[in-house]
Amino acid sequence: MTADWRPRADLRQLRQRARLLAAIREFFAKREVLEVETPLLCRATGTDPNLDFFSSQFHSPPQNPTLFLQTSPEFAMKRLLAAGSGSIYQICKAFRNGEAGRMHNPEFTILEWYRVGFTLPQLMDEVAELLLGLLGPALQVVRTDYRRLFERHTGLDALVFDRPAYRQHAESRGYPEADALCGGDHALWLDFLFSHCVQRSMPADTICLLHDYPAVQSSLACLHPEDTRVAQRFEVFVNGIELGNGFFELSDADEQEARFDREIALRRRQALPEVAKDRLFLDALRSGLPECSGVAIGLDRLLMIAEGRGAIAEVLAFPIGNA
Amino acid sequence: MATYSTNEFKGGLKIMLDNDPCSIIENEFVKPGKGQAFNRVKIRNLKTGRVIERTFKSGDTVEGADVVDKDMQYLYNDGEFWHFMVPDTFEQYQADKNAVGETIKWLKEQDMCILTLWNDSPLSVTPPNFVELSITETDPGLKGDTSGGGGKPATLETGAVVRVPLFVQIGEMIRVDTRTGEYVSRVKE
Numbered sequence: 208m209t210a211d212w213r214p215r216a217d218l219r220q221l222r223q224r225a226r227l228l229a230a231i232r233e234f235f236a237k238r239e240v241l242e243v244e245t246p247l248l249c250r251a252t253g254t255d256p257n258l259d260f261f262s263s264q265f266h267s268p269p270q271n272p273t274l275f276l277q278t279s280p281e282f283a284m285k286r287l288l289a290a291g292s293g294s295i296y297q298i299c300k301a302f303r304n305g306e307a308g309r310m311h312n313p314e315f316t317i318l319e320w321y322r323v324g325f326t327l328p329q330l331m332d333e334v335a336e337l338l339l340g341l342l343g344p345a346l347q348v349v350r351t352d353y354r355r356l357f358e359r360h361t362g363l364d365a366l367v368f369d370r371p372a373y374r375q376h377a378e379s380r381g382y383p384e385a386d387a388l389c390g391g392d393h394a395l396w397l398d399f400l401f402s403h404c405v406q407r408s409m410p411a412d413t414i415c416l417l418h419d420y421p422a423v424q425s426s427l428a429c430l431h432p433e434d435t436r437v438a439q440r441f442e443v444f445v446n447g448i449e450l451g452n453g454f455f456e457l458s459d460a461d462e463q464e465a466r467f468d469r470e471i472a473l474r475r476r477q478a479l480p481e482v483a484k485d486r487l488f489l490d491a492l493r494s495g496l497p498e499c500s501g502v503a504i505g506l507d508r509l510l511m512i513a514e515g516r517g518a519i520a521e522v523l524a525f526p527i528g529n530a
Numbered sequence: 531m532a533t534y535s536t537n538e539f540k541g542g543l544k545i546m547l548d549n550d551p552c553s554i555i556e557n558e559f560v561k562p563g564k565g566q567a568f569n570r571v572k573i574r575n576l577k578t579g580r581v582i583e584r585t586f587k588s589g590d591t592v593e594g595a596d597v598v599d600k601d602m603q604y605l606y607n608d609g610e611f612w613h614f615m616v617p618d619t620f621e622q623y624q625a626d627k628n629a630v631g632e633t634i635k636w637l638k639e640q641d642m643c644i645l646t647l648w649n650d651s652p653l654s655v656t657p658p659n660f661v662e663l664s665i666t667e668t669d670p671g672l673k674g675d676t677s678g679g680g681g682k683p684a685t686l687e688t689g690a691v692v693r694v695p696l697f698v699q700i701g702e703m704i705r706v707d708t709r710t711g712e713y714v715s716r717v718k719e
Contacts, residue, residue: 257565305537305588306567308559381583388587398565403585426564442563452563505563 214524240294245283251485254470259304276302282488289491296320321501327455330500352419360405368393394423409447428454453502460492532594536569544597551595625652635690657708
């Protein structure tokens with residue numbers, strides 16, 4: 208017998224997690240945001256080439272369809288929104304294949320919520336309010352736009368792809384491999400430079416709300432109506448740890464379908480597993496998604512930060528290594 | 531040689547990088563929620579000893595390096611090469627100046643050490659963490675000084691120079707930590 212049967216998180220972590228969940232539910236109850244549940248096991252999944260999924264076979268003849276463990280509850284929750292649910296939140300598990308490390312566990316807990324009628328700045332206010340309530344009022348809240356922060360730390364313009372300048376900066380920071388790795392892919396360069404040169408320099412004890420992401424990283428966000436070089440997307444970081452991602456939600460079904468098609472084509476080029484577009488989600492958008500903003504927060508990382516832990520495994524009862 | 535994907539990376543794995551054999555020290559998985567996954571890896575170049583950081587796209591593969599550690603006995607130096615032997619098989623290896631580096635100053639003939647072989651030729655030599663060697667030269671200390679504070683240089687039988695307490699004398703055997711090059715204690719014979 209080994210000691211592997213024992214939980215990794217100590218009892219204190221388990222209690223803190225229970226307290227965190229209770230505080231979150233109270234926060235949303237006060238605001239009359241409805242708690243919902245959607246399936247973990249789904250008939251469709253996202254097309255994002257950067258998200259690898261777990262799939263399974265449903266024994267239901269004759270099709271025996273493939274079912275996917277959700278990478279996020281986004282599509283299902285938007286179907287509820289389109290059906291007139293009003294503002295909703297969910298605390299659930301999400302699954303991302305291949306993601307394991309100090310900050311990642313392939314099965315993790317998400318808090319995701321949507322606010323009907325909220326602009327993105329309003330949702331950012333709410334995120335800050337929630338986090339200050341959970342992490343303590345001593346934290347500083349900083350809002351900045353992506354382009355400004357990126358420029359401050361790199362001297363580069365995130366919106367204008369200038370490969371020689373990007374390469375030169377990466378070399379000067381000790382990353383000569385960046386050019387071969389990122390090539391002519393602007394979004395990939397931004398991922399590289401941001402995670403190596405910006406994120407690592409973020410200040411401690413600070414909630415950083417980073418908004419106006421470059422359009423090449425718009426994901427499921429609307430582009431900015433006045434400046435289409437940026438998307439109405441924000442991310443929240445605490446002490447340099449990425450905690451969540453929010454959008455002013457794209458509700459244009461045709462634009463959404465075009466983004467799916469682009470990602471499916473990219474998947475093919477990269478020889479990644481084929482996925483089909485989520486038809487039910489697209490139908491929901493066609494029937495009309497109310498104007499809303501939504502955000503997802505990684506609760507295990509939030510607990511890590513609240514408890515001053517250095518690795519996600521320390522706050523999980525049974526991380527993937529002894530799940 | 532096998533190839534390894536980034537998700538097989540872990541401390542101690544030997545890979546080829548820029549045509550040199552390297553050992554992975556630390557591997558960190560880095561992934562923005564909506565972006566590309568990277569592996570940020572700390573790597574030691576086994577030829578130069580230098581540690582560098584290198585980022586890979588997750589899922590990329592690299593060639594493994596045929597690097598193995600073997601316990602061997604140091605035999606002798608012929609003026610150009612240092613000769614070692616695997617005690618069980620009597621198999622012999624000769625290592626050049628680059629491979630033995632600074633290590634040789636801790637080894638006397640018959641001592642055991644670890645040879646790191648790359649494609650079956652010596653890449654580096656690692657001494658035991660502790661060695662016991664006798665002092666061939668040092669200033670006579672003051673009688674009765676047992677403080678150990680200050681100390682003095684002493685030359686050992688292998689040529690290495692370490693700082694020893696003032697009371698330690700020529701001919702005495704001492705124990706040295708080869709990782710720090712520091713005197714540990716006297717050894718009673």
